[in-house]
Structure formats: structure tokens, C-alpha cells
Amino acid sequence: xxxxxxxxxxxxxxxxxxxxxxxxxxxxxxxxxxxxxxxxxxxxxxxxxxxxxxxxxxxxxxxxxxxxxxxxxxxxxxxxxxxxxxxxxxxxxxxxxxxxxxxxxxxxxxxx
Numbered sequence: 001x002x003x004x005x006x007x008x009x010x011x012x013x014x015x016x017x018x019x020x021x022x023x024x025x026x027x028x029x030x031x032x033x034x035x036x037x038x039x040x041x042x043x044x045x046x047x048x049x050x051x052x053x054x055x056x057x058x059x060x061x062x063x064x065x066x067x068x069x070x071x072x073x074x075x076x077x078x079x080x081x082x083x084x085x086x087x088x089x090x091x092x093x094x095x096x097x098x099x100x101x102x103x104x105x106x107x108x109x110x111x112x
């Protein structure tokens with residue numbers, strides 16, 4: 001085998017190894033991002049479970065027949081009561097207001 005062919009094969013092997021290193025690095029970054037998302041998802045699921053529990057308690061303690069007549073949607077607005085979340089609360093209320101404007105006749109009750 002000539003030196004030129006040998007050098008070309010060696011360069012190709014090095015190029016492949018370099019590509020493998022880049023691929024491994026990208027996999028590591030992807031794994032880290034997935035772990036972060038999974039952690040966030042676990043928190044969201046825990047929050048959802050607590051919210052469902054509280055809503056079922058409220059629903060069980062309320063006689064809907066006295067409050068609502070007919071069919072329609074209920075908009076439940078939940079804001080935070082911890083400090084330094086004014087922007088979050090404002091955004092939630094803005095979204096609720098936008099929803100009410102968009103669904104004028106569809107929402108029969110608002111629970112805050």
C-alpha cells in the first residue's frame with residue numbers, strides 16, 4: 001500500500017474518531033437537558049396532584065345546583081400567595097381576562 005493511501009485511511013479514521021467525540025458530547029448535553037426536564041416534569045405532576053386534590057375538596061363541599069344553571073364552562077383562577085410573585089400573578093390574571101374576553105358566552109362561572 002502506498003504512503004498516500006495509508007495517509008488517507010489514517011485521516012479518515014481520525015475524522016471518524018473526531019465525529020464520535022462530538023457525538024458523545026452532544027449525547028451528554030442531551031442527557032443533561034432530559035434530566036432537567038424530567039425533574040421539572042416531576043414537580044409539575046406533584047403540583048397537578050395537589051391541585052386536583054384541592055379542587056375535588058372544593059367541588060365536594062359545594063352544591064353546584066344552587067350556583068349554576070344550565071351548561072357551561074367554569075374558569076378557575078389560581079394565583080400564588082408567596083412573596084415576589086407579583087409578575088406571575090399579573091400574568092395569570094391577564095390570561096384569565098383574555099380567556100373571558102375570547103369566550104364571552106362559554107364561561108358561566110369564575111372561581112378565584
